[in-house]
């Protein structure tokens with residue numbers, strides 16, 4: 039009965055209740071949606087880091103990470119593999135040879151980390167093979183008698199393997215993209231010219247088009263002019279097992295693109311057997327074994343079991359390898375908390391205000407209820423229920439709107455192109471796919487109800503302070 | 514049998530600059546089944562006295578016994594429960610819960626008493642029929658006239674099976690026809706169901722229908738007369 043009256047009382051002053059509900063809806067939606075966007079950046083970063091770069095867990099020779107010595111190999115590869123495979127949630131493991139070296143072309147050279155990998159296994163385990171830029175080759179699929187290397191776009195640019203050239207093909211790509219003919223003909227002076235870096239092309243385009251059109255069209259022009267000659271070669275130099283400087287030419291098998299500039303710029307992947315021939319490492323000589331779990335949630339448990347079983351090795355999971363990422367994820371949790379706290383506080387003020395108005399408007403009625411025998415507890419509950427209903431209706435509709443918008447945007451994502459440089463320099467994608475887990479929804483709903491209860495206290499107490507005699511006095 | 518005993522009750526308001534002796538040394542008894550009017554000029558203390566009888570307010574001195582139970586001995590939470598179980602109220606206005614229908618308003622007080630649904634429905638229906646509103650069960654107060662609202666209030670007051678019903682100027686906001694109807698209903702309930710009514714009024718036509726008239730002036734009882742039943746023309 040009291041529940042029913044409370045519910046009806048909520049709808050007594052419809053405009054007022056609807057305004058509060060709308061305000062709560064907007065607040066909750068804004069909170070949930072912005073958290074979903076922030077969250078997506080982290081989730082995608084973790085996903086990339088685990089699935090493209092590191093896997094979940096790695097086991098190293100104890101000295102390897104300090105010394106980077108080619109001789110710091112894993113003494114008993116088979117034992118490590120079998121211990122890792124018996125850890126909870128472990129899906130697959132694979133050994134890696136890891137060597138520091140220098141990559142160079144006739145134009146440039148730069149320091150890199152060369153990973154000798156089991157091509158078949160890693161194709162299954164990691165998504166790196168999918169990250170290939172179309173038209174740049176394959177993930178070690180073509181057989182040649184040359185050594186092969188799979189490198190990132192950033193490194194390819196650094197080494198001048200990628201050029202920019204407005205040839206016929208590039209011009210037709212520009213037309214396809216709908217770049218106006220006026221712009222294309224404006225670029226005539228640089229038709230066919232080969233630029234060795236993106237910056238040089240940018241400068242030329244800016245000079246030709248002027249600042250306004252440059253800003254508008256530089257991205258499609260850069261993309262169209264991007265050119266790469268298949269089968270380009272790089273030289274990799276490093277020391278072999280006998281500490282002798284050695285090196286060889288490698289054909290580019292393919293070029294990959296990720297959102298992590300650092301990773302793209304320093305990683306070179308090579309089939310392990312090619313590296314073995316050059317370094318003198320034997321079969322089953324690896325520096326690191328990487329392990330991929332079925333699910334991220336096994337990370338802690340699997341790490342500690344492997345660590346116990348392989349005490350003479352260095353066992354690290356992705357959180358430990360990238361403490362900054364783990365810390366950032368943690369920090370984001372706190373920011374979400376702060377965010378929600380602010381929104382809930384605003385919600386509380388809205389409810390207190392509305393309910394207080396509603397109680398003061400009804401002094402005579404509440405006085406009458408007390409006079410005819412509705413006790414304090416029941417009056418308190420009635421006012422409290424009214425507040426709770428307000429917050430639940432507002433909160434749930436906010437969650438519903440938020441959930442719908444997230445679901446709608448999650449498929450296509452939100453592309454923050456303008457900021458992509460900054461994002462990718464830090465290893466984050468600028469193309470965000472808003473995501474939020476169900477737990478968050480449940481917890482938020484509970485918090486909204488709690489806020490409703492808390493903010494009903496003051497108006498409900500105010501209602502109890504009414505003296506029935508005073509309240510029903512008719513002047 | 515005495516249902517109410519008032520023994521030398523005083524009520525003094527000190528709140529304002531001047532001291533107001535709103536009820537001054539009143540001693541009265543009421544029997545079961547009375548139909549009594551309290552009259553007197555404005556400010557004579559009628560409302561104050563009714564509030565004291567109803568346990569809405571406590572006297573400055575003196576005793577009020579309801580069925581032998583001293584109201585001043587009850588804690589305020591017990592007092593609310595006591596009111597719920599023993600006293601029916603009809604106020605001048607703001608009697609009903611606006612979001613509830615007539616039926617729900619009457620049922621509400623029984624719900625507070627935890628009476629089960631079936632009994633509630635039956636009793637609500639017969640009470641609303643008794644006050645002539647058997648066809649307005651589902652109307653909200655806003656859809657009812659002032660007189661109809663007061664009749665719902667009477668039905669609501671009776672729903673809890675109280676020992677007596679207090680009504681402070683129940684007809685003050687009604688036109689004379691509606692006032693007459695309300696009083697006739699109350700009188701009939703009193704006669705047939707032996708319901709005790711104590712009401713205050715300014716209206717001479719209402720006073721005429723009372724069987725006992727208590728006149729207050731400056732908080733004092735200046736007359737207390739009981740009419741013979743046969744004097745009442747409505748009683749024929």
Ligand SMILES: Nc1ncnc2c1ncn2[C@@H]1O[C@H](COP(=O)(O)OP(=O)(O)OP(=O)(O)O)[C@@H](O)[C@H]1O
Pocket residue numbers: 526527528529533534535553554555556557558559560561562
């Ligand atoms: N809460 C209060 N504080 C101070 N004085 C009060 C209070 N309530 C009533 N009084 C005073 O007590 C006296 C009696 O008031 P009461 O309301 O009982 O009169 P009444 O007979 O009901 O008048 P009316 O016919 O106008 O309703 C009046 O002088 C009034 O001003």
Ligand SMILES: [Mg+2]
Pocket residue numbers: 559560561681
């Ligand atoms: Mg009065």
